[in-house]
Amino acid sequence: MKKKIVKCLLSLTGLATVLISWGAPTQAAVLGDDYPSSWKYGGFGIDPWTMYWRQCTSFAAYRLSNTNGFTLPVGYGNAITWGPIARSNGHRVDMNPAVGSIAWFSDGVNGAGYMGHVAWVAEVNGDQVTIEEYNYNAGQGPEKYHKRSFHKSQVSGYIHFKDLEAGAQTSNPTNSSIKVGDTIRFTGTFRVTSIVGSNITSQDLAGGTPTKHNIVDPGPVLEVDGRGNPTSDQYLNPGETFTIPGNFKVLAIDPPSDGVLVQIGNRKTWVTQSVLEKV
Incomplete structure (x- = not known):
């Protein structure tokens, strides 16, 4: 069986961004390939969040903006750095998936390459999650849309920027349920x-x-x-x-x-x- 490799290219920082007004957040579900056509079929390009077109990072940033109503700040870099940067910026990163959270994979985790991988969580059914992603080559070719389901443990973490589930926390508060002696x-x-x-x-x-x-x-x-x-x-x-x-x-x-x-x-x-x- 051919090994699946993810290649999430380096994002660019310090570049002028284009201001785009995306639609209002929509209800969570598998949305399909809604990535902008001009980016999907264009040549080389950079999105408003300074990510290269058709990379996993660009698709995740697009979904966060278009569906979650969250603008990813400039500077998140390669997918492998998203978890640590998110934590340092006060966002919760844990192993509890939520619709609209970002599934984050370090090098070698569940098919990720050496630059890591990120994807958008579309559905959570018990311990099973369904993600949507770009540039995960499962036979359809690189730099294309894909969706898959797996056990929730097969990630490095879930980043909670602005989840879509009702009542979901988006910051990184102390888990008050854990106490000394627990x-x-x-x-x-x-x-x-x-x-x-x-x-x-x-x-x-x-x-x-x-x-x-x-x-x-x-x-x-x-x-x-x-x-x-x-x-x-x-x-x-x-x-x-x-x-x-x-x-x-x-x-x-x-x-x-x-x-x-x-x-x-x-x-x-x-x-x-x-x-x-x-x-």
């Missing part, structure tokens, strides 16, 4: 950012650039491939992905940073609440 577990997969001695750091776990407070003992973690399956070597290197199985106790909470202190293996470490789920 039992929690980690959701999703995480990518190794760096090696620190015999330990690791992960920007995904830290919710931003890791510091000395975000160092993780890799003993309890499980290296996985892009489909979430354990690998054979279990030797972690920067860029590789892992999960953290098991349950953990909440030792402390820091509301200003949305941080939670837990002990993983032999180390206490601070992680962002968006990667946690109360048991």
Whole structure:
């Protein structure tokens, strides 16, 4: 079976943008290929959010504007950077899909290439999500529309810019349901950012650039491939992905940073609440 590769080209920043007034938000559902025809069939071009035409980032930015009524700021770059930038801008990034949220994939996750991938969540049915996307070549060719469904865990995170579901949160408030002494577990997969001695750091776990407070003992973690399956070597290197199985106790909470202190293996470490789920 031919491997599916996603190529999300670098977006441009610092360029003059064109002001376009899109229609009002519409009801969530699979909308089909509503990407503008002039971009769909044109040559080289740049959209109002400084993304290259027909890339996954351009389609996601278009859907956010046209359907969600949200204007993506300039500077989000390649798809792989969307999650960390969104978190740093105060948007919630977690493993809970919502209609209108953005499914975000790091390198190697569910078919994503080295620049990552983003897609628009059209439907959520229990643990199954349906996404719409551009430039995911499942046999139809590159730079084309596609939709697919899969288990909600097969992403790096869901970015909640301005969800369409009633009552959905769009900011990054502290999860008040998690308290000191609670039992929690980690959701999703995480990518190794760096090696620190015999330990690791992960920007995904830290919710931003890791510091000395975000160092993780890799003993309890499980290296996985892009489909979430354990690998054979279990030797972690920067860029590789892992999960953290098991349950953990909440030792402390820091509301200003949305941080939670837990002990993983032999180390206490601070992680962002968006990667946690109360048991």
